[in-house]
Amino acid sequence: MTDRIREQISALIDGELPEDEVGLLVRRLERDAQLRETFGRYVLAGEAVRSPGGQLASQGFVARVCAAVEGDAAAVQPNDADAPTRSRWNRPALATAIAASAAIAAVLLVGRGSNQVGQIAQATLERARDSFASLPLGQASSPTPAHSQRLAGYLVAHSQFANTLGRRTAWSSVLASDPGLARAAYESLEAP
């Protein structure tokens, strides 16, 4: 650490460093912990002169702020600031939408009384499950019991309009494919 660089730091603190020297010095400060410590002590000395008895920031304060800022920057990607929020909100919504589409497909096809309804519904549900599995992992992406229950309730409500044979085929196939959904459906039927 040369005198010249420390003199530049001193001038930077005072806002007297020529603009064309600032960039190089800032980059040097980024790399060199000793220089940053010097910068910090020069600032500390000035503060101590100006306000004897005033509270000074403790050792490690800057490190904590930098860590917090770093964490904050990591949490929010600057180039796409709303992306994490969007994906966090959209993941369960997308999952629910896919599952709901499976349910709707089953209900619509039930109305036609086709024997292939169960297979189609099953295939749709599997596609939905695959799509869901390919989504980024996260707590928020897991469908909640409330989602499953709402979906099951939807199926039950609409199946009332389907013919008996088709309903039984499609319904039992869908439920058999997902024990959790079956349980939720059962609970929704049991509920008052």
Place this chain on the structure above:
Amino acid sequence: MTATRSFGRRSQPMANFPPSDGSMQAHEPRDEGARPASGVEQSDLELVRRAQRGERGAFDLLVLRYQHKVVKLVARLLRDRTEAEDVAQEAFVKAYRALGSFRGDSAFYTWLYRIAVNTARNTLASRQRRPLQYEAGLSESEQSAVESRMRHTDTPEAQALSGEIHQTVNRAIGELPEDLRTAIILREVEGLSYEEIAAAMDCPVGTVRSRIFRARDAIDRILAPLVDESRE
């Protein structure tokens, strides 16, 4: 004070997403018809511009520069030394988040202080709303955080260190040759620019810069061991 983290990593350019708690509500005051910006203001602005372009190191230098001022300000507002650093930290994080919206209509420190004042006010307001918390009701991590803060800021040792730093610096200034002492006092206490000091001391600006540096360097030689010792 020292920064222990690495400044090596650079992040992407800043996004503009001001916090939603009211602490940043379009409050960048305008210095209408005001005096020309001082060297420090211009230097801050330069660092802000760099931080806005994604140079995290530039923002870290702003934290290094204003850490004591913001902590002191917040401590006065809250009348709580322990909580002051947490709130000051929150203010810096808010400033970082909102840096993209800083246009330079005001001095950076004016803008930063405003964020700090609003953050402190929010803290005071929430303090009035929440019931007293006792340590027994804190989780292990909360307890640990409280103890850590106590260790850093509110112990007699920390206060003694603060007092010792003041004494050491003032003693060091007292021992400086007269030309260095005058230059550093005119700069640090009176806040004069190098040009103004040069006029007052009847010497070239380059000499002022050199004198101020030599004064700082002399103080630092005495201060550094004390700071290092306190860190161990």
